[in-house]
Amino acid sequence: MYASRVKGRQMLLENPARDSRAKKELEEKRAKQRVHKEKKIAKVMGKREAKERGIWHFDKSQAKFELFVPLHRLWMGYMSELLGLQQPPASGHPSAQAMPSSSSMHPKLVKADFHGSIITVCQSKNSCLLGLSGIVIHETENAFKVVTMKDAVKLIPKENSIFSFVVPLYSTLPPSHKQNEPLPIPDLEGTKKTVLQVPHIEFELHGNQFRFRSAERSGRKFKHKESIEL
Template identity: 30%
Template sequence: MAKTSGTVDAVKEYLTDLVVPHHRCNVNIIPDHITMLHGTKSKKQLSRKRRAHKSNTLTRKQYAELGLNTLPRKQLRYEQMLPLHKLWRGYIREHLELEEGDEVPQLHEKRYDEFSKQLVKMDFHGAKLRVLQSKCQTLVGLNGICVMDTKNVLKLLGEDHVVRTVPKSECVFGLNVGNMEFTIFGQHLTMRPAERSVKKIKNYVEPFM
């Protein structure tokens, strides 16, 4: 903030008044030693800044209109996703703390509940999934590598190099990890991966095999 003569005089007068009267004649205030600090921003200034910041971000509608949350249906190659699947296999073993020879915990075992919740929380990008059951019979038997995991759907890239959209809530999915086979109910996956990974699951998770 620029210093004006009026401001400096006001500061000098204020500081002088703080001194005992009979010593005020000895007070020597040097204007160059006075530093004026900016005051806090008003609510109006902060509100204007927030509006400016908000205007620079895309809304979900704009995001969708630009096609930023879609994948080309026939331009991806299955072989290109195999390295992603390999990374996912390492991730899932670490996420579930699996070792060679481990078996899926049974329903009556103590660790079943926590194990099933961690399974539902995992990220499925790179997982090889297949549709075991569905309200739409044409989806049953579809399989492929998951290339997109959104709130309501999974997009699977099949060996025929075609990306297919599968609704989560209407399907039951199967996947294999080593010698273990899992059955996952899609209704437990109906949220974005980032939200699902931190959500506390309080409801009973249906059995898997």
């Protein structure tokens, strides 16, 4: 018995030492303090501080669609730079050569910032939301807050909803704009055109697969998934 089962083998005669609960709690507390210190150095505002200062408090009397068109125009410029869109042709007629590759656009779009975009509810289990459209003024983990063309603020849940959004086919930036330069501020008295009034490309967005904050999406690796039927 000794020769077959015990000889030449290591045996533990007592349970290995474990960290005490107090030690684990102390390590977790120190880790939180380090994160808080790093955020303070980087001047990052936390959720509690933002709530106390009323950062996300929105006066509904200022919910005017026209007031947010400049934000939307800024988003169009951001998309033009992010996707590397071409300048519009001199003839003014769209061409097939201007269509960017979808395989190169999708990885960028899932990590993009949607504040300022125009989204529309295509499918939803809540029939009252169908067709609802507006400019995104705030995105959270589970919802989009939009200002509609009827000057109303609506909170649209991402869960069990499919959205459509469009990006411009051609760059809306001036030809003199260079990569990594600050985006030009839209002229408040200039054009009021939205992306829906220019040549554009339409995409679908499945809310169930998009339930992340915009800051989290930028560093997240997305995997291909089959579409989920509602």
